[in-house]
Amino acid sequence: MNEPESAPRSSADEPWLVRVVSQKITAWISRLGWVWVDGQVAQISRRPGSNVVFLTLRDPSADLSLTVTTSHDVLHAGAPELAEGARVTLHAKPEFYPGRGTLSLRADEIRQVGVGELLARLEKLKRLLAAEGLFASERKRRLPFLPGRIGLITGRASAAERDVLMNTRRRWPSVDFRVINVPVQGPTAVPQIIDALKVLDGDDTVDVIVIARGGGSVEDLLPFSDEALCRAVFGARTPVVSAIGHETDAPLLDYVADVRASTPTDAAKRVVPDLADEQRLIAQARGRLDRAVLGMIDRERHRIDAWRSRPVLARPEALLGQRGAEVTALRDRAGRSLEHRIRRADDALEHTVARLRALSPAKTLERGYAIVQRPDGHVVRAADEVAVDDILRIRLAEGELRAAVTES
Numbered sequence: 112m113n114e115p116e117s118a119p120r121s122s123a124d125e126p127w128l129v130r131v132v133s134q135k136i137t138a139w140i141s142r143l144g145w146v147w148v149d150g151q152v153a154q155i156s157r158r159p160g161s162n163v164v165f166l167t168l169r170d171p172s173a174d175l176s177l178t179v180t181t182s183h184d185v186l187h188a189g190a191p192e193l194a195e196g197a198r199v200t201l202h203a204k205p206e207f208y209p210g211r212g213t214l215s216l217r218a219d220e221i222r223q224v225g226v227g228e229l230l231a232r233l234e235k236l237k238r239l240l241a242a243e244g245l246f247a248s249e250r251k252r253r254l255p256f257l258p259g260r261i262g263l264i265t266g267r268a269s270a271a272e273r274d275v276l277m278n279t280r281r282r283w284p285s286v287d288f289r290v291i292n293v294p295v296q297g298p299t300a301v302p303q304i305i306d307a308l309k310v311l312d313g314d315d316t317v318d319v320i321v322i323a324r325g326g327g328s329v330e331d332l333l334p335f336s337d338e339a340l341c342r343a344v345f346g347a348r349t350p351v352v353s354a355i356g357h358e359t360d361a362p363l364l365d366y367v368a369d370v371r372a373s374t375p376t377d378a379a380k381r382v383v384p385d386l387a388d389e390q391r392l393i394a395q396a397r398g399r400l401d402r403a404v405l406g407m408i409d410r411e412r413h414r415i416d417a418w419r420s421r422p423v424l425a426r427p428e429a430l431l432g433q434r435g436a437e438v439t440a441l442r443d444r445a446g447r448s449l450e451h452r453i454r455r456a457d458d459a460l461e462h463t464v465a466r467l468r469a470l471s472p473a474k475t476l477e478r479g480y481a482i483v484q485r486p487d488g489h490v491v492r493a494a495d496e497v498a499v500d501d502i503l504r505i506r507l508a509e510g511e512l513r514a515a516v517t518e519s
Contacts, residue, residue, distance in 0.1 A: 263289070
């Protein structure tokens, strides 16, 4: 907000005194008035002989905290069993203390959030995240078959860490881990888990990230249902496995993660294959392959034997002899056919020659006939075709004569 135009302004020549600045800060902060604040109790301080109780109220999702002052009566009335790590809602007014230059909240009412209300809040957040698509199955990524390096976020020296490391290395002895230990409950858990997630997600050698924790109460597992953590897991580029609590525990992280493991031991089974199982599968596959190859070779051997048993391959010369005999028979038949044709043609020629000879004028001449021709070669067939003194040519069977017509 801007100062009114009429308000005096500070300058290098006319600076404000510290008390003036303190007064103005106090005035501005007092304008906020009473507000309801939700947070997690990180620390409770009770001073002996004093009615004042100091609380450190921390944001569940960020590394931010405020000091809250209240009285024993207010605390006893609203949250008599209040302990560090509990979730509270309080009615407070911000106050600025000029003497120390600090800001705190003064609470006149404190309500400890019960399990029922926590579950209702989680259900509401669950519906919100589901509506935004953070739980969509099509957005989840498949885990690599054999990750080169596994990132693990878990508590220091915890049973969850031991279960993941021991069972993973039991299944695949050469697996490599990058482990980051963080608090897994309390007000500092969420920010440190998110920071560890960013570190592992930015490591190109890490192929999958496992977030693991053992079982606990609803309050203990609250950090793994935090909205900021769920959104950080959803935005990670590396596949994330959630291994929180036992089978019955279901924090919201289980729905956002790419793979949900029921326990840390189950996470080990999901991130790496079992070397013994893979060797057995390889042996079985090799056995099937050997049987298939041997069966194929046996079938081909039988096929070749069947081909070799055929006459054409068993005795190829028999086929040549058979074909040679066929060629010889065909050649003999062709010779006989040709000879028969020649004889028939010869007989036909002789008959033709005989007919020609029978019809030939020479045969007629041999029987005593003659052919009479005039000088111009015209054959005389009648007596009136010649005149007296015509010279005629008379052809006989042997030789010819010249004659003159003396009388017609």
